[in-house]
Amino acid sequence: MAHRAYVRVLMDVDELGKVHPLKIYWEDGRGFEVDRLLDVRRAASTKAGGQGIRYTCRIRGREIYLYEDDGRWFVEARDAGMKGQA
Amino acid sequence: MRTILHSDLNNFYASVECVYEPALKAVPMAVCGDPQARHGIVLAKNMIAKRAGIVTGEAIWQARQKCPNLVVRPPSFKLYQRFSRMMKKIYGDYTFQIESFGLDECWLDVTGHRMSGEVIADELRRRAREELGLTLSVGVSFNKIFAKLGSDMKKPDATTVISPENFRDKVWPLPAGDLLFVGPATRRRLASRNLRTIGDIARCDSAALKSALGKNGEMLWLFANGLDRSPVMALDHSETVKSVGNSTTTPRDIADDQDAHMVLMVLSESVAERLREQGLKGRTVSLWVRDVDLAAFSAQKKLHADTALASEICGCALALFREHYRWAKPIRSLGVSVSELSFSEGDEQLTMFPDMRRERRYELETAVGDIRRRFGHFAIQRACLIGWKEFGAINPRDDHTIHPVGWRNTI
Numbered sequence: 410m411a412h413r414a415y416v417r418v419l420m421d422v423d424e425l426g427k428v429h430p431l432k433i434y435w436e437d438g439r440g441f442e443v444d445r446l447l448d449v450r451r452a453a454s455t456k457a458g459g460q461g462i463r464y465t466c467r468i469r470g471r472e473i474y475l476y477e478d479d480g481r482w483f484v485e486a487r488d489a490g491m492k493g494q495a
Numbered sequence: 496m497r498t499i500l501h502s503d504l505n506n507f508y509a510s511v512e513c514v515y516e517p518a519l520k521a522v523p524m525a526v527c528g529d530p531q532a533r534h535g536i537v538l539a540k541n542m543i544a545k546r547a548g549i550v551t552g553e554a555i556w557q558a559r560q561k562c563p564n565l566v567v568r569p570p571s572f573k574l575y576q577r578f579s580r581m582m583k584k585i586y587g588d589y590t591f592q593i594e595s596f597g598l599d600e601c602w603l604d605v606t607g608h609r610m611s612g613e614v615i616a617d618e619l620r621r622r623a624r625e626e627l628g629l630t631l632s633v634g635v636s637f638n639k640i641f642a643k644l645g646s647d648m649k650k651p652d653a654t655t656v657i658s659p660e661n662f663r664d665k666v667w668p669l670p671a672g673d674l675l676f677v678g679p680a681t682r683r684r685l686a687s688r689n690l691r692t693i694g695d696i697a698r699c700d701s702a703a704l705k706s707a708l709g710k711n712g713e714m715l716w717l718f719a720n721g722l723d724r725s726p727v728m729a730l731d732h733s734e735t736v737k738s739v740g741n742s743t744t745t746p747r748d749i750a751d752d753q754d755a756h757m758v759l760m761v762l763s764e765s766v767a768e769r770l771r772e773q774g775l776k777g778r779t780v781s782l783w784v785r786d787v788d789l790a791a792f793s794a795q796k797k798l799h800a801d802t803a804l805a806s807e808i809c810g811c812a813l814a815l816f817r818e819h820y821r822w823a824k825p826i827r828s829l830g831v832s833v834s835e836l837s838f839s840e841g842d843e844q845l846t847m848f849p850d851m852r853r854e855r856r857y858e859l860e861t862a863v864g865d866i867r868r869r870f871g872h873f874a875i876q877r878a879c880l881i882g883w884k885e886f887g888a889i890n891p892r893d894d895h896t897i898h899p900v901g902w903r904n905t906i
Contacts, residue, residue: 410517451581453628458517460628479577 411456414486418475430464430475433484441468443475452476457485496659498612499727500603501634501642502619504582505651507599508539511578512568514628523547524566527555534744538570542651552789578627585622589615594728600646602639604727612636616654624652638723640675641666647673662721667694674718676711684708693719739775740832741765742783748825755816755829756809757880762831763809764877768864770833776801777833780811784820785828793830794819801837804856808833 417434434440445467453460454476461478476483504510508526513519523544528534535555547562558565579598586593592604605615616633623631630652634645637659644666645655657665672682674693688707690696696704697719704712717723741762749755759782770777778801785791794815802808812831820826866875 451626453514453624453626455628458513458515458628460514460626 410488411485412488413454413457413459413483415481415483418482430466433468433475443468447472454485457483459483496637497604497606498608499636499639499642500605500612500616501639501646502586502601502603503632503646504599504623505630505632506539506541506545508570508575509541510629511575513541519566522566523549523562523564524568525549525558526570527567529569530555578629581627582623585619585626592727592729602642602727613654613656620652620654638721639725639727640718640723641721643675644669644673659721663694667692667697669693671696674715677715681708681711738832738834738836739766739769739773739777740781740830742828742830744828748787748827749829750825752817755826756813758829759812759816759831760805760809760877760880762829763812764805766831766833767803767805767808767860768867770803771861771864774838775836776803778835779833780808780815781832781834782812782815783830783832784816784826786824787827788824789827792819804853805860806856
């Protein structure tokens with residue numbers, strides 16, 4: 410199982426109001442740059458529960474789901490051995 | 496022929512809780528009101544709890560007897576409203592004719608859409624699952640009544656089509672009680688005429704049914720034969736307010752006329768304040784009473800003039816109460832609502848001799864409302880409520896109430 414890890418996000422909002430996440434900060438303070446935004450849609454998280462606007466981001470060659478739920482942002486984090494997972 | 500969908504979010508409150516806490520899907524779980532405030536009844540339950548025999552409306556202790564390891568969660572109405580709004584947004588991609596029936600049910604008129612009703616229904620289910628993590632049951636038919644029956648037939652996450660070809664096979668064997676607006680009382684009256692299934696109603700003579708049950712009888716006959724023609728109200732339509740009401744389940748049972756007076760006073764004050772806030776006045780006062788066995792009835796009365804005065808609303812509600820309630824049992828919940836609304840800033844019949852006392856009372860109640868808005872609900876109280884801690888402490892204005900849409904008039 411996974412859980413929702415709420416994270417700090419650095420983002421850019423363009424003239425049309427579209428949001429582009431630029432960097433995600435893990436709880437230990439490490440930042441991970443979003444290399445590319447692949448997809449944006451509303452979706453429920455089947456792994457960690459919760460739902461929201463889902464941003465599919467490529468970070469260091471891996472695809473990460475980043476969710477915005479009512480103003481807060483979370484990622485799906487593995488329950489054990491979270492460290493080292495971005 | 497029309498294409499009507501009725502979409503029902505399965506176990507809505509419980510399902511939303513499960514979206515945020517997926518572990519709850521694996522255990523029997525129910526969303527229940529606050530037992531401390533005596534709202535401790537089951538509001539919704541997940542599939543596992545349903546299989547254990549838990550029913551909506553029973554007390555937590557009853558549910559625990561059936562299922563000792565039941566996990567109970569308090570309701571988060573704000574969240575449910577948000578999910579309801581998001582779901583309506585999805586419906587809005589297919590039609591603007593959406594009529595809500597509570598937070599979790601909607602009728603959609605998709606007549607003339609390039610996709611068939613069934614295809615839309617399946618797509619709605621897929622999107623609800625993927626985008627919100629919820630499941631839907633959808634009934635597809637040519638009128639609202641059969642569409643609703645269809646959504647009840649297969650649960651969860653299913654589409655049921657009731658067409659002019661198959662409704663005799665699918666709908667007619669169902670018990671009469673499944674039909675919308677057939678409550679326990681009507682069911683008994685139908686059963687006394689040996690009308691037990693929807694087919695029985697459909698096959699009997701409409702005139703006989705009308706003479707037995709009045710206008711309702713005729714309506715049920717039309718429903719049973721698939722002849723319901725009531726339109727799906729467009730979204731904007733439902734947003735115009737038809738009535739303003741409040742109801743409450745009191746911290747302890749209401750045992751006598753004086754208790755009832757207190758509670759009606761609190762409710763009337765809140766209704767009047769909300770009317771004034773929206774610049775409305777109303778003509779008809781309705782009273783709703785539910786006793787400790789959860790048997791409910793309502794009664795209404797027309798006033799001589801439009802009002803937004805708590806004292807007049809309360810007086811009328813109390814008169815209705817004294818007229819209709821015989822105290823066979825103590826009362827659990829009371830509700831007051833005002834309908835036949837009009838805007839207070841408009842043409843108004845002036846009286847030859849204006850009632851100055853009434854004018855002053857308006858000013859007084861408006862002032863009380865201002866004080867409450869600035870300093871909180873309990874900053875100013877009626878003296879008669881001060882001794883009545885349990886009832887005086889009810890703040891119906893900010894307590895959440897959801898009323899189903901009044902609908903009978905459209906037929």
